[in-house]
Amino acid sequence: MLKSSALAWLPLAIRSANRVLGDQQPMTANGGTDPYPIPWLDKNGSHNQPAGANLEPSHIYHFKGRVARCSTFTGMGTDNQGNRIAFGSPTTDYGVMQGEYWGARAAQQATFTHI
Amino acid sequence: MFRGLAVPANQIHDFHPPIAPSGLYWVVPVPERGLAISPDGKTFTLEMQNVPVVDQPRWPALDSIATPARMTFKMVWKSTGEPVRYEDPSKHFRFIGTRASCQLEAQVEVPSIGFSWKSDPLNTSKSDFALIGEEVNGRYYDI
Numbered sequence: 001m002l003k004s005s006a007l008a009w010l011p012l013a014i015r016s017a018n019r020v021l022g023d024q025q026p027m028t029a030n031g032g033t034d035p036y037p038i039p040w041l042d043k044n045g046s047h048n049q050p051a052g053a054n055l056e057p058s059h060i061y062h063f064k065g066r067v068a069r070c071s072t073f074t075g076m077g078t079d080n081q082g083n084r085i086a087f088g089s090p091t092t093d094y095g096v097m098q099g100e101y102w103g104a105r106a107a108q109q110a111t112f113t114h115i
Numbered sequence: 116m117f118r119g120l121a122v123p124a125n126q127i128h129d130f131h132p133p134i135a136p137s138g139l140y141w142v143v144p145v146p147e148r149g150l151a152i153s154p155d156g157k158t159f160t161l162e163m164q165n166v167p168v169v170d171q172p173r174w175p176a177l178d179s180i181a182t183p184a185r186m187t188f189k190m191v192w193k194s195t196g197e198p199v200r201y202e203d204p205s206k207h208f209r210f211i212g213t214r215a216s217c218q219l220e221a222q223v224e225v226p227s228i229g230f231s232w233k234s235d236p237l238n239t240s241k242s243d244f245a246l247i248g249e250e251v252n253g254r255y256y257d258i
């Protein structure tokens with residue numbers, strides 16, 4: 001008796017779900033193609049890769065390709081008020097990664113920069 | 116950017132892309148032809164215009180306000196030829212390349228506060244650490 005009552009709503013629920021999903025096209029569900037961060041965290045709890053000797057140059061995990069990395073910039077510039085303002089510090093770092101990475105369960109090709 | 120010495124108390128602007136929902140840190144796609152690599156592989160030139168970034172002067176404070184900004188830049192890496200190899204099997208990465216020099220010129224704008232800044236020419240900047248080369252990591256490390 002209880003079973004029969006408990007299941008009595010099912011046909012209505014299925015019809016309702018079909019109405020909601022009726023307009024949607026079949027699709028894959030493999031995750032996004034955004035690259036994965038390097039898993040290890042830095043001292044601030046972020047997926048940031050410091051630049052330096054024996055440290056990994058890429059910011060993307062599951063990656064193979066060309067990389068360039070740099071840090072500890074120094075330079076000068078001028079703002080729109082004519083003030084001379086320096087840029088760069090030991091943590092001012094940039095990088096570029098070009099090649100293949102793994103995303104959405106497949107190999108992807110792209111170029112990314114860390115700025 | 117700093118007024119005076121490059122110490123946190125003197126920082127007046129800090130420009131970078133937002134952190135992605137995945138945790139990917141200050142990384143943005145480079146448009147086609149944004150990166151030019153010389154035929155001998157010894158010079159990388161990266162140029163991008165009007166990249167959406169944020170200005171967070173109080174970075175890395177968690178409550179640092181992020182103001183929308185734009186950044187245009189050119190960066191040039193040149194290999195010195197000195198070989199470098201970094202590998203850490205426990206972290207599944209291997210880098211093989213060379214040391215390099217790197218120079219940068221850039222412009223930034225923060226429209227909402229009427230601020231803009233332009234660096235001196237490329238050849239007046241320098242970085243104390245730079246590399247170019249090839250890397251494998253993650254699933255590709257063991258293949």
